[in-house]
Amino acid sequence: MPTIDEIAKLANVSPATVSKVINNRSYVRATTRARVEQVIAETGYVPSQRARWLSTRRSHILGLLIPYRSDQIFADPHLLEIMRGIESVADEHGYSLLLSTVRTGGEAANPMARLLSSDVTDGAVVVETLDVRPETAPAGVEKPWAVIGYANDCAAPAIHADDYGGACMVTGHLLELGHRRIGVISSAPRPSALDERLRGVRDTLRANGLDLADPLLGVGDFSPESGERAALQLLALPEPPSAIFALNDRMAFGALRAAQQLGLSIPAELSVVGFDDISLATLLTPALTTVRQPGYQLGVAAAEAVFAILDGAPLASPVVIPTRLVVRATTAPPRKEVMDESGTVA
16 A cells, blocks of 8 residues: 555655645645546555544544434435435545434433544534434534534534425415315424424414314324324224325325225325425325425535534524425315315315
8 A cells, every 4th residue: 555655756746735635625726636636546545544633633534323223224215315415525525424323312412422522523413303302412512513403502503404384385285175184194202303394284274274183193203104003093083184294205105005905095085295205205106295305405514514613614504405395196185075065074
């Protein structure tokens, strides 16, 4: 393996310039950078991580904390898109990504302490999901970190989708179609993102003289299986909903499967809406109506916030990524024969 001095000699530059290129620093001409990168590629040079730490006091590792089991993470396309966005920015900065998971809420502080209080990482991105809230971060942490979700007044930039607005769009869409009994599948415990989606549903219903009754609120855990169970419970009610809004796509897939079990036609006898717009949503028959929140952009924005702080920028304001309702083939007006004269589903 060549040394950094040998790389510098082959590229006809100083070792300091090679170091700048390796660490993606500025003040290097594009032609010089290209020449150094070509020599690195031709020689197969791999920088010593320890040497980089000694010279920069940085590990060049970005932590990523997702409070899921690993099998859950890799089964969730939305989380994978978030990870892809984070990794792309880390790679641009010459950083590796270290993934840490949390299995229970009680364990949340330990991995955060490891990621943020040791020399293992230079900073971290925390995904606020089921079991952890950003306020579990250890006190006095000086390393930069960002939250994909809601920071709840923590000293960290927060990046999240417009969850409230997306849920308002879904509820408004179903009301315009004529639905009055709308079931919702949420989760327990709920991250703030789902709280915001529920708030959007309730506010939109209330603005139209309606309310989300407790029996119409099902509980899942983000998985298709839980969405199927919750949908079966909702559809077994004496007065079942004519539409179900699952607060993520995977639970919506489960709701579609429940309808199939019961012999219900989609969307003629039941409308179903999800949230995320993962790639599988377009491959279903019928294709799923859902809310698009770009996971890749969420990951990019969070990672960029961490690197901006590393470079001396002040804490950024919360970043809200717009959402968009994508109407496909799983929503339609409710059947007239199941509606009374007032327009309320019987």
